[in-house]
Amino acid sequence: xxxxxxxxxxxxxxxxxxxxxxxxxxxxxxxxxxxxxxxxxxxxxxxxxxxxxxxxxxxxxxxxxxxxxxxxxxxxxxxxxxxxxxxxxxxxxxxxxxxxxxxxxxxxxxxxxx
Amino acid sequence: xxxxxxxxxxxxxxxxxxxxxxxxxxxxxxxxxxxxxxxxxxxxxxxxxxxxxxxxxxxxxxxxxxxxxxxxxxxxxxxxxxxxxxxxxxxxxxxxxxxxxxxxxxxxxxxxxx
Numbered sequence: 208x209x210x211x212x213x214x215x216x217x218x219x220x221x222x223x224x225x226x227x228x229x230x231x232x233x234x235x236x237x238x239x240x241x242x243x244x245x246x247x248x249x250x251x252x253x254x255x256x257x258x259x260x261x262x263x264x265x266x267x268x269x270x271x272x273x274x275x276x277x278x279x280x281x282x283x284x285x286x287x288x289x290x291x292x293x294x295x296x297x298x299x300x301x302x303x304x305x306x307x308x309x310x311x312x313x314x315x316x317x318x319x320x321x
Numbered sequence: 322x323x324x325x326x327x328x329x330x331x332x333x334x335x336x337x338x339x340x341x342x343x344x345x346x347x348x349x350x351x352x353x354x355x356x357x358x359x360x361x362x363x364x365x366x367x368x369x370x371x372x373x374x375x376x377x378x379x380x381x382x383x384x385x386x387x388x389x390x391x392x393x394x395x396x397x398x399x400x401x402x403x404x405x406x407x408x409x410x411x412x413x414x415x416x417x418x419x420x421x422x423x424x425x426x427x428x429x430x431x432x433x434x435x
Contacts, residue, residue: 259421
């Protein structure tokens with residue numbers, strides 16, 4: 208069974224600074240995918256970034272990038288130049304080809320200080 | 322245009338009642354999901370449908386019965402509501418069951434059972 212663990216319930220960052228959110232996962236699958244979703248106070252879940260496990264190159268989306276360490280089963284999210292709008296709950300998730308279901312971590316609540 | 326919509330957004334009801342939550346997507350996707358987010362913000366898959374067929378049922382009590390009348394709709398009916406059913410229920414859709422696909426989430430339905 209796949210599991211996803213986020214060990215940081217809360218994180219805080221100063222506006223314009225960089226913050227890294229941690230995520231580890233466990234799977235016996237060889238083919239899987241990893242995601243970061245954002246849930247702002249509005250409750251709307253939004254995809255931030257995703258990574259295919261077979262790709263060694265780390266995914267990047269504007270100010271968001273990941274550090275994917277396959278051997279260590281680690282998938283951290285780096286947010287550069289943090290903005291007030293980045294304040295949200297961030298969920299790490301994994302998926303593999305069994306119906307496409309997402310398996311979520313516990314979430315990390317990120318606050319951004321002006 | 323709302324991609325994935327849910328009705329109602331809030332639902333307050335008494336223990337023992339039966340209630341339904343409706344979900345519609347206008348993205349032309351083949352696959353739809355129901356997730357439950359508990360009071361600790363933990364998200365877990367409940368059901369997945371692909372082209373109106375059930376493909377995932379994550380050991381959810383029989384009191385929960387999903388129904389997909391067509392590809393664009395996935396409704397959730399809950400019988401004999403219990404206090405522990407209080408949660409936010411999210412509907413989501415994706416292009417198909419391929420694990421890498423982005424899942425688009427609805428705004429969630431906050432169910433409170435008194």
